[in-house]
Amino acid sequence: MTSIGTGYDYAVSTYSPDGRVFQIEYASKAVDNSGTAIGIRAKDGVVFAVEKLAQSKLQVPGTNQRIQGVERHLGMATSGLLSDAKQLVTRARSDALNYRNSYSASIPVKTMAEQLGMFMHAYTIYSGARPYGCSVVLGGMDDEGPQLYMIDPSGSYWGYRGCASGKGKQVARTELEKLKFDELSARQAIKEATRIIYSAHDEAKDKEFELELVWISAETNGRFERVSKEMVAEAEAYTQALLNAEMDDDE
Numbered sequence: 001m002t003s004i005g006t007g008y009d010y011a012v013s014t015y016s017p018d019g020r021v022f023q024i025e026y027a028s029k030a031v032d033n034s035g036t037a038i039g040i041r042a043k044d045g046v047v048f049a050v051e052k053l054a055q056s057k058l059q060v061p062g063t064n065q066r067i068q069g070v071e072r073h074l075g076m077a078t079s080g081l082l083s084d085a086k087q088l089v090t091r092a093r094s095d096a097l098n099y100r101n102s103y104s105a106s107i108p109v110k111t112m113a114e115q116l117g118m119f120m121h122a123y124t125i126y127s128g129a130r131p132y133g134c135s136v137v138l139g140g141m142d143d144e145g146p147q148l149y150m151i152d153p154s155g156s157y158w159g160y161r162g163c164a165s166g167k168g169k170q171v172a173r174t175e176l177e178k179l180k181f182d183e184l185s186a187r188q189a190i191k192e193a194t195r196i197i198y199s200a201h202d203e204a205k206d207k208e209f210e211l212e213l214v215w216i217s218a219e220t221n222g223r224f225e226r227v228s229k230e231m232v233a234e235a236e237a238y239t240q241a242l243l244n245a246e247m248d249d250d251e
Contacts, residue, residue: 011127027153030133031080036168036200039137040193041148041161045186045217046139048077049193052210067214069224071096073106073140079166080134092116109140109147113157121155135165141222168200186217194235
């Protein structure tokens, strides 16, 4: 990506002659250079999966998590700059607490998406600020059932049945489009999410990665919970069996 027209990317409040805001595009580029994050809205819950690229062999597994809980019924996965993501998690938790204090109820998922989207958008309209260099996959369960949204660095958000961000998003989206979400249970979605993350990972170019899996479903009583090690191992075995079968067919 090249910035055609030097000087138009100095401030986020400046448009280029062809109507582009380069700093938002730079923030999106930071997302595209990050590990893949996907969300799946199944018939009875929501599943998050993240390809957390290892920055060093000395890094302790389980640290710097990219999937965080916001409320008991609500969580978010992020791609992009981890420091920016942590700031957004803090903001989301603060909004959730303020809503509970005001209305004595858990914040609806759509309301959280609206508030977080507006907060991220505010950093794209003032020259003294810069856009957040991350995208957010936000999901949970409320009175409307399972809900899934994705918010991009510009603050725009949409509701999804399945969504992906990060460097493997094109492959992930292609695989997500093949799923029958109305028939998919959250437990099955864990296996499919694992398969998609491994399919999107480029072993030739990318570093080793750690798989993060979280679900919010009827089986967890609508609560944000990390997927157990046993279920992760089962999902990885399922994925490996499919990959081996594909290799045999190619031969």
